[in-house]
Amino acid sequence: MKTGTRSGRAADQIIQALEDRIRAGRLVDGDPLPSERELMEEFDISRTVVREAVQALSNKGLIEARPRFRPVVRKPGFDTAIDTVSGVVGHLLDQPGGVRNLFETRIMVEAALVRQAARDATRDDISALKYALDENRMAINDSELFYLTDTRFHSVFFDISRNPVLPAIQRAYTTWLAPQWRRMPRLPDRNRRNYEAHSAIFDAILMRDPDAAEEALRDHLAEAWAQVQATFGDI
C-alpha cells in the first residue's frame, strides 16, 4: 500500500475533503457533485485542480462521471471495488499463466463454498439450488441460455454465503473469465455433460457430504479448464 506516492499536491486536499464528505454522508449516493466552478470558489483553487480531483475520485469509483454530465456521488460497494481493479486485471490476464492462476483461485473459493453449502445450506438454499439446476437442465438445447443458467447455478453458491463480498467476487470471475468462455464451442452434448456435473454437485449437497461435493465441483471445473486448454492451448 502506498497511498502517499504523491504528497504536496493541491488536488489531494480536495480529494480528501470530498472523500470525507461522502464518508460522513454529507454527500449521499446519487447526489450530483457541485459544479466545477463552484468547487473552485469553495476551495479557492483553479479549475485545473478541481478537475484533477474529480478525475481522481472518478478513478477511485467514488463518483461516476459521464462526459458532459454532472458527476454523481456513488457510495462504493464491493462491485465498485471490482470495477477499479478490472483495468489492471486485464493486463495480468495477458501474462503467461494469468488466466490459469485466476481460475485456480476460483476453484479454491468455489470448492470452499460447496463444502459450506453441504454443511449448512438451509432449506431455502437447497430450493434455490434446485430451481437453478432445473433451469439449467431445461436450457440444454439452447447454448446461449445454457451459459446463462450455468452462471446462475454457480452464483447460488456465492449467494449462500450471505456475505456480500462473495457475489461481487463471483461477478468478477465471470466477467474476467468470460472472454475465454464465450469463445468456446458450445454444443448440447457438452451442455448435457455440464448439467450432469452440476447435478452431481447438487446431489452431494443434498447428502450433506462436503467431501463429495468438493470433489464433484473440482471435477467439474477441472474439466472446464481442460476444455479451455483444448481450445486455446496453454495460457
Add this chain to the structure above:
Amino acid sequence: MKTGTRSGRAADQIIQALEDRIRAGRLVDGDPLPSERELMEEFDISRTVVREAVQALSNKGLIEARPRFRPVVRKPGFDTAIDTVSGVVGHLLDQPGGVRNLFETRIMVEAALVRQAARDATRDDISALKYALDENRMAINDSELFYLTDTRFHSVFFDISRNPVLPAIQRAYTTWLAPQWRRMPRLPDRNRRNYEAHSAIFDAILMRDPDAAEEALRDHLAEAWAQVQATFGDI
C-alpha cells in the same frame, strides 16, 4: 462492468495508446514516460489532456507518478491490483459489517488453504511451516515480534498454493485488517494462546487431516475475531 463510463474524451485515446505500448513491451518496467510536453506534441493535444491521461494511468497502477518526478512505467503485478482497490476498500470497511465481511472471506480462504496444505504439503512446505512456527514460539514474550511471526506463519499457507495471486491477497488481508489488529491489547498470555492455536493447526497438517486442520484454523480465527469484538464492539 462499465469501463466506458465516459466516451468521446480525448484523453482516452492517449490512455489506450500508452496502455498498448506498455502491454506490447515498447515501454518496459522502469522506463520513464516521455515528458508531458513531448507527449502533447506526439499526440497533438493540449498538456491538460496529457496530464489527464497520465493521472488515469497512475490511478490504474500502470505508471508510478511521484510529484515533480518523471512518471515511471510499472508493469502491473497482483500487488498493483491490490493497491488500486485499497482506496475503495477503506470506505467499505467503514460501513457496518464491512470488516466482518472481509474477515469472513479470509477465514474461508485460509480454511481452504489449510485443507490443501493438509492434503498435499510437500516436505519443504512442512519445514517452512515448522520454521515459522518455531519463530513464532520464540517470540511469545515480544509482542511486536510475535505479531510479525504470526503474520509470517499464516502467510506460509498462502505461499504453499504456489499461486502468485494468493500471497497478494494475503498482503491485502493483513494490510486492510491491520488497523484492527494493531490496536488490540497484546500480552504474552494471549500470544501463547495464539501460538498454541498455530501449533494445533500445524499438528493437524502433519497428521494429514484436512478436517482437523480446518477446524483448528477456524477456531483460531474465530477466537481472534472474538478478541476484535471485545475490543471494538460490534463493527
Add this chain to the structure above:
DNA sequence: GGATCAATTTGGTATAACCAAAACTGGCGG
C-alpha cells in the same frame, strides 16, 4: 574524475477563453 553551480527542462498550478452539450426558463397551447 568528481564535486559545484548556473542554465535548462519539467511537473504543478493559475487564468482566460471557446465550444458544444446539458440544464434551466419562460411562454405558448392544450
Add this chain to the structure above:
DNA sequence: CCGCCAGTTTTGGTTATACCAAATTGATCC
C-alpha cells in the same frame, strides 16, 4: 394546471499561455 418547445444560461471538455519551484542537465573548476 400541465406538457411541450425554443431560447438562454450553465457547465463540462479542451486549448493556449504563463509562472513558479523543483529536478535534471551540463559546463566549469578543482
